[in-house]
Amino acid sequence: MALKKTIDVQAAVAIAAAEAIAAKTQGTFGVGGLMLDQHGNVLQSLHNNVIKQGLIFDPTAHGERQLIDWYYAERAKGRDLPPPADITIVTTLDPCCMCSGAILAGGFNVVVAAPDREAGIDHDVSAGFGALPPALRAQAASTFSYPAILGASPYARAASGATPKSFFIGKTISEPTQALCALVFEATSDEVMRLFQTDPPVEQLLDPAMLAPDHPIARTLKQVYPDALTYRCAPLAPDAGLAPFLLRAMARDREHGGDGDAVALLDSFGNLLLCMPGRMAQSGIRSAFMEATRAYAQLRYKLMAGATPERQLEVRRYLGHPKDGTLVFARGPDAGAVSFMNLGAYGSTMEGPLPPDNPRQFQYVLPAIAQQELDAICAAMPPLYSDIIRIHPTQVADRALIDALTRG
Ligand SMILES: [Zn+2]
Known part of the structure; x- marks a missing residue:
């Protein structure tokens, strides 16, 4: 398999954003992600698959959760992959509680672009991880990265959480890419949530x-x-x-x-x-x-x-x-x-x-x-x-x- 390599957070987030647009095209939550090894090689990239053909396909098919199951399935097939502590997941949207639990259970690292004030583990954008049970907060603080967005728009922010892994040379996200990650999710969430409410009373x-x-x-x-x-x-x-x-x-x-x-x-x-x-x-x-x-x-x-x-x-x-x-x-x-x-x-x-x-x-x-x-x-x-x-x-x-x- 030909592998892409990325050593810039910006380039990695741009790949995730392209996946998020593909997710919107499918009619599901506009979220995408990828998994990198300790050198910045792209192991896998994919997007949300909760909705297919206008129907709930799998409520657990968020990007990060699917990447983690993909990782374990590859290892079970005998593929020599680095341990989770050397793996970085890059995602367009702050992980929800399911995905945060999965990331922490496995011991993976994560780099996050857009915030999610409703369901994101850093919903209060404090990087304090008060939404997690107390015993998990220190692990999140050392593995969940929220890179800086340089600029003066509402998308700008200072870096918080963990420092991204050392193979990343560029450690910031551009404002337009951050805006894309936020907007493609916002453009889909109401419609997908509505599809969850279409069953008869x-x-x-x-x-x-x-x-x-x-x-x-x-x-x-x-x-x-x-x-x-x-x-x-x-x-x-x-x-x-x-x-x-x-x-x-x-x-x-x-x-x-x-x-x-x-x-x-x-x-x-x-x-x-x-x-x-x-x-x-x-x-x-x-x-x-x-x-x-x-x-x-x-x-x-x-x-x-x-x-x-x-x-x-x-x-x-x-x-x-x-x-x-x-x-x-x-x-x-x-x-x-x-x-x-x-x-x-x-x-x-x-x-x-x-x-x-x-x-x-x-x-x-x-x-x-x-x-x-x-x-x-x-x-x-x-x-x-x-x-x-x-x-x-x-x-x-x-x-x-x-x-x-x-x-x-
Ligand atoms: Zn999730």
């Missing part, structure tokens, strides 16, 4: 348990998760009947190199749609929640892409948006980077306010930290997560379910 949803087993929606759902629709609880109230499904996925998560997490998605009727383990041995950021939210989004995408509007509506009514159901984590979030990534990816799955009649959308069975500490982590997150979505994980109410997982 909960009262128009249909029960997939009523579908004939050979209906394409039921068949495709069972292909993703063979046990789908074999468990049902009272709406929004998971009980001990869910335990065997979680325990099986937790065992698989351990086989796949994880610590025994699993995440189930129940629909608004209480049907089990899927329950996923992580694949942490393949990539240090393929947690159970990442796998679960991606599997469900891609199931819906597969059924809707290229289909008639009538068929798309049928899919949306039988397989509603996750916000109207319940996500059940076997293990509650802790104060570490992977959990922070999960909280961010949860935000990227919702992208808008949770329904007021479903305040317990995010439930966990086994607590990792005290509820008070978890509440403080969520309250410190940038405005998209804390003010708009109001992420609020709570423990399941059913004591028998907690006891079943505690016994393991």
Whole structure:
């Protein structure tokens, strides 16, 4: 593969900006990025892929997250890549909480162009990283770089955060390139957020348990998760009947190199749609929640892409948006980077306010930290997560379910 080499932050950001324009052309969030080795060789460049063909393709397909999974996939194939501490990700937009958690979990460096005051980890442009759990702030301060923008326009800024790696000779971004990074994102964000709000309201949803087993929606759902629709609880109230499904996925998560997490998605009727383990041995950021939210989004995408509007509506009514159901984590979030990534990816799955009649959308069975500490982590997150979505994980109410997982 012919590699480009860049030793100027400006040149690297210009490549990322071209990717961001390609993302806008695709109709997704206008964000792009690239990954450089310790000499400035471009290992990979790509852009956001949350939206394809006007449909949610993968809510976790942000540039940085995809670059990190690409890195681990290449290493798994035997490619000799430098360790994450020698790798620099360059991105047009301040990383969201999911991507920041992924960057910190892997131990990568990042160079950031435009700010994101809603969802960026440096949303208050202080480089203090108060949006992160306290134990992660020092690592971010030494690996997240916000280069200087020289000039007198509103895009100008002093450098903050970490110093970019020493192979960079030029360490500044030009005003027009910074403006391009900011504008291409601003030009897309409202429309993409709107695409997250096009599903029918909960009262128009249909029960997939009523579908004939050979209906394409039921068949495709069972292909993703063979046990789908074999468990049902009272709406929004998971009980001990869910335990065997979680325990099986937790065992698989351990086989796949994880610590025994699993995440189930129940629909608004209480049907089990899927329950996923992580694949942490393949990539240090393929947690159970990442796998679960991606599997469900891609199931819906597969059924809707290229289909008639009538068929798309049928899919949306039988397989509603996750916000109207319940996500059940076997293990509650802790104060570490992977959990922070999960909280961010949860935000990227919702992208808008949770329904007021479903305040317990995010439930966990086994607590990792005290509820008070978890509440403080969520309250410190940038405005998209804390003010708009109001992420609020709570423990399941059913004591028998907690006891079943505690016994393991
Ligand atoms: Zn992101």
